[in-house]
Amino acid sequence: MNNSDTLDSHQKIIRKKRRQIMVGSVPVGGDAPISVQTMTNTDTADVKSTLKQIFDCAAEGADIIRVSCPDQSSTQSLKKIVTESPVPIVADIHFHYRRAIEAAEAGAACLRINPGNIGAAHKVREVIRAAVDNGCSMRIGVNAGSLEKHLLEKYKEPCADAMVESALSHAKLLEENDFYNFKISVKASNVFLAIEAYQKLSQISDYPLHLGITEAGSFRAGTVKSAVGMGMLLWGGIGDTIRVSLSDDPVEEVRVGFDILKSLNLRHRGVNIISCPSCARQQFDVIETVKLLEKELSHITTPMTLSIIGCVVNGPGEAKSSNIGLTGGGKDVHQVYLSGVPHHRLKDQSIVDHIVGLVEKEAAKIEASKSNVRYEAQENQNGGSIPLPTTNSK
Numbered sequence: 001m002n003n004s005d006t007l008d009s010h011q012k013i014i015r016k017k018r019r020q021i022m023v024g025s026v027p028v029g030g031d032a033p034i035s036v037q038t039m040t041n042t043d044t045a046d047v048k049s050t051l052k053q054i055f056d057c058a059a060e061g062a063d064i065i066r067v068s069c070p071d072q073s074s075t076q077s078l079k080k081i082v083t084e085s086p087v088p089i090v091a092d093i094h095f096h097y098r099r100a101i102e103a104a105e106a107g108a109a110c111l112r113i114n115p116g117n118i119g120a121a122h123k124v125r126e127v128i129r130a131a132v133d134n135g136c137s138m139r140i141g142v143n144a145g146s147l148e149k150h151l152l153e154k155y156k157e158p159c160a161d162a163m164v165e166s167a168l169s170h171a172k173l174l175e176e177n178d179f180y181n182f183k184i185s186v187k188a189s190n191v192f193l194a195i196e197a198y199q200k201l202s203q204i205s206d207y208p209l210h211l212g213i214t215e216a217g218s219f220r221a222g223t224v225k226s227a228v229g230m231g232m233l234l235w236g237g238i239g240d241t242i243r244v245s246l247s248d249d250p251v252e253e254v255r256v257g258f259d260i261l262k263s264l265n266l267r268h269r270g271v272n273i274i275s276c277p278s279c280a281r282q283q284f285d286v287i288e289t290v291k292l293l294e295k296e297l298s299h300i301t302t303p304m305t306l307s308i309i310g311c312v313v314n315g316p317g318e319a320k321s322s323n324i325g326l327t328g329g330g331k332d333v334h335q336v337y338l339s340g341v342p343h344h345r346l347k348d349q350s351i352v353d354h355i356v357g358l359v360e361k362e363a364a365k366i367e368a369s370k371s372n373v374r375y376e377a378q379e380n381q382n383g384g385s386i387p388l389p390t391t392n393s394k
Contacts, residue, residue, distance in 0.1 A: 012265065013234065013235060013237055013264060013265070013266060014237050015034075015237045015238075015239075015240075015266075016202060016237040016238060017030070017031075017206070018030060018206050018207065018208045018209065018240055019180075019206050019207065019208060020032060020208065021137050021180075021181045021182065021183055021208055022137060022181065023035075023064050023088050023090065023109050023110045023137050023241075024064075024087075024088025024089075024109030024110070025088060026063050026064055026087075026088055026109075028137075028183055028208045028210075028240050028241045029183070029208030029240045030208075032240070033267050034234070034239060034240060034241060034242060034261055034266055034267055035063035035064055035240070035241040035242075036061060036062055036063055036064075036241075036242060036243075036254055036257040036258055036261070036267075037062065037063065037064040037065065037066060037090075037210075037241055037242065037243040037257075038057050038062050038065055038066070038243060038244075038250040038251075038253040038254050038257070039065065039066040039067070039068070039092065039243065039250060039253075040053045040054060040057075040065065040066070040067045040068070040250060041053070041250060043074075044067045044068055044069060044070075044073075044074035044077055044078065044081070045071075045073040045074055045076075045077045046077075047077050047080050047081055050067060050077070050081055051081060051084055051085065053250060054067075054081070054085050054086070054087070054089075055086065056250075056251050057250050057251055057253075057254050058085075058086045058087050060251050060254040060255055060258075061254060061258055061269045061270075061301065062087060062250075062254045063087060063088075063241075064087060064088050064089075064090060064109075064110075064241065065085070065087055065088075065089060065090070065250075066089070066090040066091075066092050066112060066243075067081065067089060067090070067091065067092060068092045069091045069092060069093055069099045069100075069102075069103050070094065070095075070099070071099070072099070072102065074099070075091070075099055075102035075103050075106055076102075076106075078091060078102075078103055078106035078107070078108060079106040079107055082106060082107035082108060082109075083107065088109035088110065089107075089108055089109055089110075090108065090109060090110040090111070090112050090139070091103030091104075091106075091108035091110070091111050091112065092112045093111055093112060093113050093114070093127075094114050095114075097113075097123040097124070097126060097127050100113060100127040100130065101126060101127060101130040104127075104130040104131055104133070104134040104136045105130065105134060107134070108134075108136055109136065109137065110136055110137045110138060110139060111127065111131055111136050111137075111138045111139070112138070112139040112141045113127060113138060113139070113140065113141060113170075114141050114142075114143060114146055121173060124170070124173055124174075125173075125177055128174060128177045128179045131179065131181075132179065136181075137181040137182060137183070138174065138179070138181065138182040138183075139182065139183050139184070139185060139210055140167055140170045140171060140174075140182060140183070140184045140185070141184075141185050141187070141210075142163050142166045142167045142170075142184070142185060142186045142187070142197075143187050143188070143214060144158040144163060144187070144188035144189070144190065144193055144194075144197075144214075145158070145188075145189070145214075145215075147162055147163065147166055148166060151165060151166055158188070158193070159193070160186075160193060160196035160197040160200050161200070163186040163188070163193075163197040163201075164186060164197055164200050164201050164204075166186075167184045167186055167201060168201075168204075168205070171184065171205070171207060182207070183207060183208040183209065183210050183240065183241070184201065184205075184207045184208075184209060184210065185209065185210040185211070185212060186198055186201055187212045187213065187214035188213070188214060189213065189214050189215040189216065191213055191225055191228055191229040194212075194213050194214075194229050195229055195232055195233060198211065198233050198238055198239075199233070199236070199238065202238045208240040208241070209238060209239055209240055209241075210240070210241050210242070210243065211230045211233055211234070211238070211239040211240075211241070211242045211243070212226075212230070212242065212243045212244070212245055213225050213226050213229040213230065213245060214245050215245060216244070216245045216246060217246070217247060218246070218247050218248065219246055219247070219248040219252060222244070222245065222246040222247065222248070223244070223246065223256050226244045226245065226246075226256065226260065227256075227260050227263075230242055230244075230260060231260060231263070231264065234260070234261070234264050234266060235264060242257050242260070242261070243257070244256045244257045244260070258270070268303030269301055269303060270297070270298075270300055270301050270302070270303065271293075271297045271300050271302075271304055271305075271306050271359060272303070272304070272305045272306070273290060273293060273294065273297075273306050273307075273308060274305060274306070274307040274308070274309075274318055274322065275290045275307070275308040275309065276308075276309050276310050276311075276314065278310050279310070279311075281310060281311040281313065281328075282310030282311055282328055283310055283311055283328025283329060283330050283332075283334060284310060284328050284332075284334060284348055284351060286308060286309075286310040286328075289308060289351055289352060290308055292352045293306070293308065293352060293355060293356070296352060296356045297356060297359055300359060300360070300363050302362075302363040302366050302367055303366075304323040304324070304359070304362060304363065304366065305321065305322040305323050305324075306322060306323065306324050306325070306326075306355070306359060307319050307321075307322040307324075307325040307326065307327075307337075308325075308326050308355075309325070309326070309327050309328065310327075310328045311327070311328045312327055312328070312329065315327025315328065315335070316335075316337075319335075319337035319340060320337075320340040321340065322337065322340065323338075323339065323359075323362055324336070324337065324338060324355065324358050324359060324362060325337035325340070326346070326351070326355060329345070332347055332348040333345050333346070333347055333348075334346050334347075334348070334351070336354075336355075336358070338358070338362075
């Protein structure tokens with residue numbers, strides 16, 4: 001049991017249908033899951049440090065990772081990075097189009113180009129040729145802070161119409177050169193501006209969209225801005241891949257990205273802990289318990305819901321829609337729920353270790369069930385007599 005089992009149809013987000021592209025092995029758009037991206041903040045020429053950060057982010061679930069390629073030493077290092085990376089690598093190109101060509105030749109899965117900085121149309125055509133020759137996709141990365149000069153002269157200031165015009169003009173250039181394997185972003189640090197630009201672009205095109213509130217700020221402020229901006233867009237069915245932009249460890253960007261998707265029931269990874277803010281009614285230290293559980297359960301990638309509620313006011317109700325629930329019961333003895341049903345009592349001193357053990361057991365059970373479904377589906381596809389299961393609740 002999890003929260004998605006209890007959602008009514010009006011609570012489910014209907015994503016707008018987009019054309020699908022491939023970023024290496026990761027599909028973006030169409031009916032593919034919304035992918036989570038981040039970007040390294042190491043010197044790309046420092047292969048060891050960059051790969052370590054890539055592996056750390058991939059371990060948290062990052063689907064795609066971008067690295068900056070501002071100079072030739074970066075693109076020269078890219079080949080080794082791409083070869084050893086566990087996820088597709090996007091080369092971030094801002095000014096020199098030759099860096100894009102070098103990155104494509106080094107094996108980048110995608111090239112991110114900034115239309116306002118990349119240069120003349122003939123330079124973009126050379127980048128397209130390199131992308132085609134090397135099987136790269138591309139992202140047209142429009143940014144309110146670096147729009148083309150003629151658009152700023154036309155509109156007098158960065159605005160949604162200018163950003164959309166920039167995106168569409170470069171999309172047209174790609175398509176005129178028979179290149180369609182691209183996505184678009186129209187980012188701004190201003191939440192309202194970014195939302196308006198994405199909404200306008202979504203209404204008039206079917207390009208896969210990369211969402212982001214650029215330069216969002218520190219961990220707390222950036223998380224709030226990203227959740228508000230991207231949350232509104234995702235709630236409206238807009239967005240095929242996301243990147244949370246924080247002045248912090250890229251691993252945190254990945255975690256926040258998944259938390260945003262999780263909160264909207266768009267994608268689940270790991271344990272979703274539902275917990276109360278605590279008050280005088282709490283029968284155990286909720287805040288410290290949740291902090292410890294988040295740390296001890298970080299290795300679990302299986303989607304499931306765990307409710308930790310300090311008293312019986314909301315505890316039983318939350319437990320009904322959780323895989324595992326804990327409700328404060330008084331006198332240092334609390335109620336544990338499994339699949340929404342009261343199961344056994346638990347003393348204060350054993351809360352964290354006991355709940356971790358239950359979650360690990362439930363994760364193993366869920367993964368075994370998934371394996372059985374895949375096996376039986378394969379048997380059925382191969383002509384076996386084993387019927388496909390209709391439920392995995394037992």
